[in-house]
Amino acid sequence: MFSLRAFVDGISPDGHVSRIAAFHYAQTLQHLQARINAFEHGQRDSVLADSTVMVIVTLAMAAEITGDLAAAQSHVEGLLTIVNLKGGLRSLNTHNNVQVKVCRADLGLALRMGSRARLFQTGISWDCFLANRGLVKCNHGTDGAQVDVVVNKLDPKLGNCWKDIHAFSCLSNLAYQTTRKLSPDVYNEMMVSILYRLTRLSFEDDLLQDMIRIGLLVYCSTLFLTRQYLERPYERLCNLFDAALLRLCQVSANEVPLPPLVLLWLLILRHLVAYQERCSESDSWQTVWLDKAVVLTGVDTWLQAQRVLRSVMWVDFVHDERGKECFDASRMRSGPP
Numbered sequence: 001m002f003s004l005r006a007f008v009d010g011i012s013p014d015g016h017v018s019r020i021a022a023f024h025y026a027q028t029l030q031h032l033q034a035r036i037n038a039f040e041h042g043q044r045d046s047v048l049a050d051s052t053v054m055v056i057v058t059l060a061m062a063a064e065i066t067g068d069l070a071a072a073q074s075h076v077e078g079l080l081t082i083v084n085l086k087g088g089l090r091s092l093n094t095h096n097n098v099q100v101k102v103c104r105a106d107l108g109l110a111l112r113m114g115s116r117a118r119l120f121q122t123g124i125s126w127d128c129f130l131a132n133r134g135l136v137k138c139n140h141g142t143d144g145a146q147v148d149v150v151v152n153k154l155d156p157k158l159g160n161c162w163k164d165i166h167a168f169s170c171l172s173n174l175a176y177q178t179t180r181k182l183s184p185d186v187y188n189e190m191m192v193s194i195l196y197r198l199t200r201l202s203f204e205d206d207l208l209q210d211m212i213r214i215g216l217l218v219y220c221s222t223l224f225l226t227r228q229y230l231e232r233p234y235e236r237l238c239n240l241f242d243a244a245l246l247r248l249c250q251v252s253a254n255e256v257p258l259p260p261l262v263l264l265w266l267l268i269l270r271h272l273v274a275y276q277e278r279c280s281e282s283d284s285w286q287t288v289w290l291d292k293a294v295v296l297t298g299v300d301t302w303l304q305a306q307r308v309l310r311s312v313m314w315v316d317f318v319h320d321e322r323g324k325e326c327f328d329a330s331r332m333r334s335g336p337p
Contacts, residue, residue, distance in 0.1 A: 002028050003058050011066055025062075028055060048086050050093050053079065053102065060105045069113055076109050080118055089119060100188040107195050108225060111217070114236045120196045126156070129193040130171070130186070131163035138170040143311035146259045158209055161197050161216055162313075164190070168223075169313040176317050191224040207251060208258070211244045215266050218273055222318060238273050242286075245270055249289050260296035264305070265312040267293050271326040272319060287330075294330045302327050 002024035009018035017025065032055060039047035046052065060075035083089055083102060092098040103119060110117040140147070147166075151159050168190050175182050198217045203209040218241045221234050245266060258266070267290040274286070299305045305327045306314070314323075 140311035
């Protein structure tokens with residue numbers, strides 16, 4: 001009742017929920033405290049039940065949405081304490097996605113706060129999860145060959161992340177074109193696998209690889225963590241992406257730091273997640289470099305640009321509307337071919 005009323009009634013500009021939602025929130029906390037008190041008196045079953053886990057997941061998500069990150073952090077810490085008491089993540093029920101929802105709460109808070117995710121701190125697998133399973137075979141011709149040159153020069157762990165996200169993007173496009181649906185298990189396992197790997201990696205001394213890692217995180221947030229009803233869901237991550245992209249462009253000066261098609265993908269991705277900014281603005285460094293990448297890539301139409309973007313990674317039904325808007329605005333600034 002709390003989450004439903006909070007969603008339907010909306011959130012005030014100062015981050016508060018409606019009076020009715022606040023009433024249900026207080027009731028929820030009372031029930032939760034009663035279970036915790038029972039646990040302290042030796043009644044373990046109720047506080048370790050899946051229903052308790054799901055209540056705390058809901059509270060954490062609501063606190064994150066309203067911007068109360070301190071409360072969200074408190075809820076996630078309590079959530080992970082219960083998970084540890086139950087015997088770890090693998091002890092949770094797999095039939096109602098409890099494991100995935102716990103991971104989502106952990107990852108969502110980490111990306112919002114710029115901190116490290118708490119789960120999977122050890123024993124993480126760096127092998128490809130999806131790219132080597134033969135679920136999709138894509139051929140991007142000479143564009144794909146240019147991308148492969150970049151991927152093969154990356155740290156193997158980061159390169160495997162790239163390959164997995166590319167395979168997932170191609171699989172998503174294929175499923176959409178054939179009116180089929182992705183397996184929920186593949187979607188959830190891919191989300192957990194790729195996001196935890198990317199958040200564990202660090203390339204502070206390698207500007208290019210750090211740029212790519214952050215770019216992949218931003219791209220994955222558009223696939224796995226986007227909440228359309230939030231104006232700025234992962235502002236900290238997007239600001240980090242903006243700063244890394246600016247450093248890359250400044251260091252490169254007049255040289256292109258990457259193949260033009262990869263640079264085009266990064267700059268269009270940046271415009272996809274930018275807030276309160278129109279693609280038609282022409283005086284920002286982001287727009288100047290986007291126009292430069294469009295010219296260097298040599299694409300004149302959106303269909304050509306779409307083909308190039310797919311060779312990197314692109315999900316048509318997720319990214320096309322905003323991507324086409326940015327590309328068309330760039331072509332208008334550049335004039336007719």
